[in-house]
Amino acid sequence: MTRPATITIEGALAVEALLKSSAFRVQRVIVESGRHGMLVESAGELGIPVEEVSGEELAEIAGYDFHRGILAYADRPEPRLPDREFLQGAKRILAPIGLADPGNLGTIIRSAAAFGADAVLVEAGRGADVFARKCIRASATAIFHIPVFEVPSMPRFLFDAKEYGFVVFGTAANPSAKSLPDVHPGEKSIIFLGAEKDGLPDWFSEHCDEWIRIPMSSEIESLNVGAAASVVLYELFGRRKGD
Template sequence: MSLAKIFGVHAAQSALDYSPEKINQAWVDQKRQDERLQGLVKGLGQRGINIQKADRKQLDSLSKGANHQGIILEVEMPAMHSENDLKSVVESAKQVPFWLILDHVQDPHNLGACLRTADAAGVQGVIVTKDQAVGITPTVCKVASGAAETVPVYQVTNISRTIAWLKEQGVWIVGAAGEAEKTIYETDVNMPIALVMGAEEKGMRRLTREQCDFLVKIPMQGSVESLNVSVAAGVLIYEVFRQRLGA
């Protein structure tokens, strides 16, 4: 079991809403009496969670100077799932596959935001690499706002090998690339699908790109060359979602 500290009213509320059984203890600013914080304290108390009153200096130390908003929780981190777990889920799934693959994405804010969008749009899981990629961290959990508990993250050793296996299971692999001939809006993506997003700045690696069945791009009219990974993933995920709804 891996324990970590998360902080801030929003992150604490998400932990209380989605995984109260994983909260080990809480530290709360003894001088703050605002309504939202007191509501959190009441909810924690109702679930029998140990609450320690603390001063600002202690909270600053526990959060290493971050903006804790008067509350810090020690929580059990969501589990990372294995390649074998992924295979079991894919082979037994009854719903049309909808996966997100992140090829060496390293920013925890990007993974957290991707998880939040994945939860909202019905993505069944996020696949990441074991090496040179971010896993589940307190920052990921904070940004994901509860989605780190609801969307499983699978760590695999070799993305190319995993993609090849997914293709054998009838999953179409669609990569995001600025040089693609067609945009996501010109492409039929209402199919068993895994969307592939490349790393920050570098994009997909060559071997990953070569494994894709086809590439799509997001139309751009401004002066910037590309979107943030999590923003781009959100655009692509929701176009798949829209097409599945028949909108």
């Protein structure tokens, strides 16, 4: 799947994080006249073209009127791959597989950063785009602060990850899966989350060391994948930091 070569970043906090990141080449900034003076100054110091327009013009460019006064365009960065040094040092990785909604993916990236994951892992070219506008917006700048790796083959990555001592967990609504409060993630773990409709793919079962489920009311079958990620991350990595 071909992804757009240019990505769009919206809002003051996201543009500020973009300007501070060395991982992105910023093409230009468009700002509503009279707003965000410090960001305009920062962009100018970096040699980035800045265009000032009216609020109405910016709404037309953005496609809606809640643009928060500033947009930036940047080159899509080359996909990042986890190297030997990362795999040796990392302890907590979150891996959403095949998500369709970029908003869910952005929410998961935000939660991963909030609860101390070392990285988010996706399969390159499959599912929602990590750099879709909606994903960047939903990540609330987290995409600029936590590594997001795009691996060409998830099964191949899992073979390598287990060589570095990672235990692989998969989330499921199956009653036979271990209840989340009873799970002990160990020193190095990867938590996999499945797609909104179909869950984790069939090939994953042979790589999964332990299936886990979130205990909930019998009247509700499952949570939104973004909400599920937050619950799992908090329970395993947030609340139990001393484990």
